[in-house]
Amino acid sequence: MTRRRRSALALLVAAVALGGGACAGADDAGSGDGALLEGIVGACPDAAAFFEERLWRPILSTKCVACHHEDGLAGHTRLVLWDETREGWLEHDFAAVARLATEDVDGTPLLLLKPSGLDPRGHTGGALVQAGTALYADFAAFAQKVAGDCGGAPAVCEAGPVLGARLLRRLDHTELRNTVRDLLGVDVAVLDGLAPDEVEDGYTNNAAALTVKGLLADQYREAAEALGAAAVAERLDALVPCGPAARDRTCAVGFIADFGLRAFRRPLTDEDIGRYLAIYDLAAEDGFGSGIAWVITAMLQSPGFLYRSELGKRDEAAGDGVFALTDWEIATALSYLFWGTTPDEALLEAAGRGELATEAGFSRELARLAADPRAEATMARFAEQWLGTGRLAFVARDPVAYEALTPAVREAMAGQMARVMEAAYADGETLADLLLSRRSFLDPELAALYGVTLPEGGGDAAGFVPVDLSESAYGGLLRLGSVLTVHALPASSSPIHRGKFVRERLLCVDLQPPPPGLVADPPSADPTKSTRERYEAHATDERCATCHHLMDPIGFGFERFDGIGRWRADDGGHAIDDAGVVREMPDAGDVPFTGVEGLSELLAGSDVAARCYLRQWVRFGTGARDGACQVDALWAGFEAAGGALAAAPRVIAEAPGFTRRRGGVGEMDTLADGVWSVPEDPPDPVVTEPDPTVGAGSDALTVTVHETTNWGSGYCRQVEVQNPTGGTVTWELVLDAPGSLTTVWNAVSDDVSEGRRRFRGEAWNAQVQAERGTSFGWCANL
Amino acid sequence: MLSRMKGVSRRTFLAGLGASAVAGPFARLLAGAASPARAAAPPARAKRLLVLFSPNGTIHAHWRPTRTAGGGFELGAGSILEPLAAHRERLLVLDGLDFRNATNHEGGMAAMLTGGGGLQTESRGMSVDQVVKGAIGGSSRFPSLELGVQTSAWGGGVQTRMCYSGPGAFVTPDDDPRHVFDRLFGDVVGGDAAKLRARRKSVLDLVNGELVDLHGRLGRAEQLKLEAHLEALRDVEKGVLGELTACDAPAAPDVPAGSTYDNDRFPDLTRAQMRLAATALSCGLTKVVSLQMAHTIAPTVFTWEGLGDGHHSLSHSGDGDAHGVAGFVAAERWFAAQVAFMTELLLSYPDPDAPDGDGTLLDGTLVLWAKEMGDSRLHVCTSVPMVLIGPAGGALRPGRYLDLGGRSHSHLLVSVCQAFGIPMQTFGDPENGSGPLSELA
Structure with missing residues (x-):
């Protein structure tokens, strides 16, 4: 594929040099092509490759050209495309599409309006390129290149590290559940009903797709309120940095700083602390616990919590427009990559000490994270999204035809896959090993389903026993019950779904959804034919075959396995033909194979599948949409690691692009910066107040001032007032209170002189009775 | 000329004049032609909108009502719409409406409530519920409510969404009745x-x-x-x-936590959402509700009807496949029964707009039961089955079965808007035609 792309590009550049000579005379607008192309490719050298890779291959060549050719339904429109057999097609088609990009309709290029169905004059072909999709973004990027703006992802990868954009990555729902569980230690079932994450390429954590829209914001609110209340009810002692006797406003400030650091994965600024203290003050009318609950509720709705910051600080030494992630951001990126949750105490401390920006500290923490059991859970989550098996529990199945697929069997299939993946990661297996290995794990449910006799004993807690399936029809990635079941139909196997699965998930060749306007009966149930025969008939229609010849012939290779992955001797009485072919395999052309075993060997023997595996990890690990260029940059490292499945996240983390980003002019540094030292718990220092000026009658009081918090540019002080006398005193104190007071509690204050303030009690504590005391305090910014 | 105009749509005509030279002698003549009492009456308008959706097209032979002598119609025994027979006089059954420039599951889903328009159109790429929300929702605590039943197992996409706040911008329905309850009544409880x-x-x-x-x-x-x-x-x-709502909170939905995507809970979830929809409308918490049952291509298995195949698979049963067709009809009849249930809920509340307690909540409510395709076997969006329920405050004249002969469904969307006094002439792509379906009034 790469070779082909470069040759087309070379051809085009040559054509430009000749002034578009290749098309002269062949097109009524031919004479304009040369200047147009020269201008565009001159300004954006990757425009032609981008056109071919992102517009032509995915859609223009497969869908648009069907009508937009000289004798086609749309042959009379401004867009007439040549197919690839015609000399000069690329120059011609590039120019035709570029012209539509220059035509402006109310500020939008016609190129975007027509295929998206947004043009008021309509588009007979319907909305092929829906606004909001990746394809639409590519059309928009092409229009920008035509207009001279060359930004966006290059179609031809640059040499060297790939630096991604500066991002705010919303936690996906799994990350959110893990994070809340780790922060609060309470049940997180309230997060189960959230509006689902947008799924991009099978992944729920795509950086661009995840936003906080409409309903989700309200669901966050509701869940945050419940979680704040639950945390305080169940875990207050563990969460707040002070004992039951000292639960006051000062303690709240300590909590905000401490919990805030963990929730936001960075130290809070003074402004942050002031904002959350105001929430505490409002809700503490119902007591300390209420105040803390609402601080938690607010923090769980904060962008500081909901988005992972990958913004970085401008680092001109590293290059123009380069931003380097801060220690806090590195800790966060590592933690979510390996654990899918918030950094633990040790990682935060390493960040606080500035160790993650050093090679030694980074390597040490990376090794620690990768070796932790939590990394296994992330590997399992990746595998579920990569292979689509996350739907296993829900896929609908005909209860009569597939009576055997009980909830227990579904669970067993998931358990089998988890153990197979876990063992593959632990033993350093490669993708080829995973495809070919016949080692597996079965529990009695699955053993019964597959007709395999389990050896006595040796099972784990859930009843799974390691088995060698060499003598059976099972074994290897492609014969996992979970994989075969999710890629099937409610009442039958599905060559389409299984072929699509191999193509998109294992070979990384994406297919487009069926075009609107295509009216075709799908193969209906017909007991006189085998599944294969029904689908072969389906694909005789040329419009179907355009895409289905890439899918169905792969899927036919799976026909020995029914809709829940059981081996079958025949298909409803019909003989089974499981010969298949992978058409247009990258760099190999059409490759025939027989059965799942043959397909497994084919995939295991090709770098295409291993590169695809790494690319899938890039998508999952970095939230990128495409990942192709990153794979070019990471491949050598992955090969050096022996292509081990478990090496993928480490290779991603070790690449320079992991800790650096590219940003634009005028963009500002991250908030995730600042110094934090591991908090100790010394007794609050007593502030020397040798001579508090006191009001009438107050001179008999005992006054102690504690400084409870000091964050450098601000502080909080708490004052204990005791009345040792035998009578009631209405108190009034003038104390050192430098800076501007942000809050005062249990007292009112006014300025006396620079840095000195007078404090008097509120209605409820203005008077202190004999041998009783009261307290008040304030916080200030210096 | 004049009499024809009066007969067809005098109201609409006046509404259309609204912004321009209303005070002309011709307009006064029209007003004067009515009795003083009628002249003082406000225009007949719908006050509330409820859009229902169920997926995967239909099989017309089993959906179409039977015409009877004298211009009436019947919902035949065993037919898809029969569960609505008790409400026949409240229905406007619309046959022969086509989606222009749209076909197949995705195309139909996207065009159903939007008419396929972009930003430059009158409806600015929004779905009809969002347009009505913009016109009448502002004063409500919830300008609109989007409810769903198992719409989101596949995430948010063209297949799983029907409400749009703009071109390509989905409005996510809330699939969890317990959360809906909390939003509506959480601070009353x-x-x-x-x-x-x-x-x-x-x-x-x-x-x-x-x-x-x-x-x-x-x-x-x-x-x-x-x-x-x-x-x-x-x-x-x-x-x-x-x-704050003036209503007492109803009982919380009786749906267990974590069951939002349990296939067999589909009926419970549907009825819980319908109860919440009716309560929210009756309390004045909102004036615009949509309830999306599943989504196009939904594989819901109607186990409670004894069916084994997914709804989408059943929807493609050819005429030769009697078993498959019977399964699909059974599933579609179940949806019709839910629409009947919703209708009965609306009938069970008093009309909030009637000071003397006369009438029911249905009286001022425009109910649209929409689908995204016509014949599901052909993947086409022609003759898409649409049903309107209730008099919509007098804006509609129900109790009829109309064959609209292949007109664009954009006219229906215009009619819905005009029923709320929104003076729109086109909805979605203006090429699809302008003006309402005058037959509905």
């Missing part, structure tokens, strides 16, 4: 509402401030994310801080 609202407001203000601060540090693409977030917070604020 126990606790100190004033305190709760004050705290919620301060949290929202705080988060808002943080988002604004963060916004300034970012590149444009990331700024757009935060702008969407800020927009969402404005809706949250309206929901949690809007006027």
Whole structure:
């Protein structure tokens, strides 16, 4: 594929040099092509490759050209495309599409309006390129290149590290559940009903797709309120940095700083602390616990919590427009990559000490994270999204035809896959090993389903026993019950779904959804034919075959396995033909194979599948949409690691692009910066107040001032007032209170002189009775 | 000329004149032609909108009502619409409406409530419920409510969404009746509402401030994310801080936690959402509700009807496949029975607009039961089955079965808007035609 792309590009550049000579005379607008192309490719050298890779291959060549050719339904429109057999097609088609990009309709290029169905004059072909999709973004990027703006992802990868954009990555729902569980230690079932994450390429954590829209914001609110209340009810002692006797406003400030650091994965600024203290003050009318609950509720709705910051600080030494992630951001990126949750105490401390920006500290923490059991859970989550098996529990199945697929069997299939993946990661297996290995794990449910006799004993807690399936029809990635079941139909196997699965998930060749306007009966149930025969008939229609010849012939290779992955001797009485072919395999052309075993060997023997595996990890690990260029940059490292499945996240983390980003002019540094030292718990220092000026009658009081918090540019002080006398005193104190007071509690204050303030009690504590005391305090910014 | 105009749509004609030279002698003549009492009466308008959706097209032979002598119609025994037979006089069954420039599951889903238009059109790429929300929703605590039943197992996409706030911009339905209940009645059930609202407001203000601060540090693409977030917070604020409902909270939905995507809970979830929809409308919490049951291509298995195949698979049963067709009809009849249930709920509440307690909630409500395709076996969006229920405050004349002979369904969307007094002439792509379906009034 790469070779082909470069040759087309070379051809085009040559054509430009000749002034578009290749098309002269062949097109009524031919004479304009040369200047147009020269201008565009001159300004954006990757425009032609981008056109071919992102517009032509995915859609223009497969869908648009069907009508937009000289004798086609749309042959009379401004867009007439040549197919690839015609000399000069690329120059011609590039120019035709570029012209539509220059035509402006109310500020939008016609190129975007027509295929998206947004043009008021309509588009007979319907909305092929829906606004909001990746394809639409590519059309928009092409229009920008035509207009001279060359930004966006290059179609031809640059040499060297790939630096991604500066991002705010919303936690996906799994990350959110893990994070809340780790922060609060309470049940997180309230997060189960959230509006689902947008799924991009099978992944729920795509950086661009995840936003906080409409309903989700309200669901966050509701869940945050419940979680704040639950945390305080169940875990207050563990969460707040002070004992039951000292639960006051000062303690709240300590909590905000401490919990805030963990929730936001960075130290809070003074402004942050002031904002959350105001929430505490409002809700503490119902007591300390209420105040803390609402601080938690607010923090769980904060962008500081909901988005992972990958913004970085401008680092001109590293290059123009380069931003380097801060220690806090590195800790966060590592933690979510390996654990899918918030950094633990040790990682935060390493960040606080500035160790993650050093090679030694980074390597040490990376090794620690990768070796932790939590990394296994992330590997399992990746595998579920990569292979689509996350739907296993829900896929609908005909209860009569597939009576055997009980909830227990579904669970067993998931358990089998988890153990197979876990063992593959632990033993350093490669993708080829995973495809070919016949080692597996079965529990009695699955053993019964597959007709395999389990050896006595040796099972784990859930009843799974390691088995060698060499003598059976099972074994290897492609014969996992979970994989075969999710890629099937409610009442039958599905060559389409299984072929699509191999193509998109294992070979990384994406297919487009069926075009609107295509009216075709799908193969209906017909007991006189085998599944294969029904689908072969389906694909005789040329419009179907355009895409289905890439899918169905792969899927036919799976026909020995029914809709829940059981081996079958025949298909409803019909003989089974499981010969298949992978058409247009990258760099190999059409490759025939027989059965799942043959397909497994084919995939295991090709770098295409291993590169695809790494690319899938890039998508999952970095939230990128495409990942192709990153794979070019990471491949050598992955090969050096022996292509081990478990090496993928480490290779991603070790690449320079992991800790650096590219940003634009005028963009500002991250908030995730600042110094934090591991908090100790010394007794609050007593502030020397040798001579508090006191009001009438107050001179008999005992006054102690504690400084409870000091964050450098601000502080909080708490004052204990005791009345040792035998009578009631209405108190009034003038104390050192430098800076501007942000809050005062249990007292009112006014300025006396620079840095000195007078404090008097509120209605409820203005008077202190004999041998009783009261307290008040304030916080200030210096 | 004049008499024809009166007969067809005098109201619409006046509404159309509204913005221009209303005071002309011709308009006065029209007004004077009516009796004083009628002249004083406000135009017959719908006050509330309820859009229902069920997926995967239909099989017309089993859906079409039977015409009877004298111009009436019947919902034949065993037919898809038979469960609505008790409400026949309340129905406007619309046959022969086509979606222009749309076909197949995705095309139909996208065009169904939008008419396929872009930003430059009168409806600006919005779905009809969102347009009506813009016109009449503003004064409600919830300008609109989008409810769903198992719409989101595949995430949000063209297949799983029917409501649009703009071209390509989905409005996510809430699939969890328990969450809907909390949004609607959470601050009425126990606790100190004033305190709760004050705290919620301060949290929202705080988060808002943080988002604004963060916004300034970012590149444009990331700024757009935060702008969407800020927009969402404005809706949250309206929901949690809007006027307190005067209603007593109903019983909480009897749906277990974690069952939102349990196939066999589909019926319970549907009825729970319908009860909430009816209560919200009757309490004046909102005037615009949509309820999306499943989504196009949904594989829901109607086990409660004894079926084994998924709904989408059944929908493609050819005429030769008697078993498959019977299964699909059974599933479709179940949907019709739910629509009947919804109708009965609306009939069970008094009309909130009638001072003397006369009438029912249905009287001022326009109910549209929409589908996304015509014949499901052909993947086409011609003769898409649509049903209107209720008099819509007098804007509709129900009790009829109309064959619209292949007209664009954009006219239906225009009619819905005009029933609310929105003076629109086109909906979605203007090429699809202008004006309402005058037959409906």
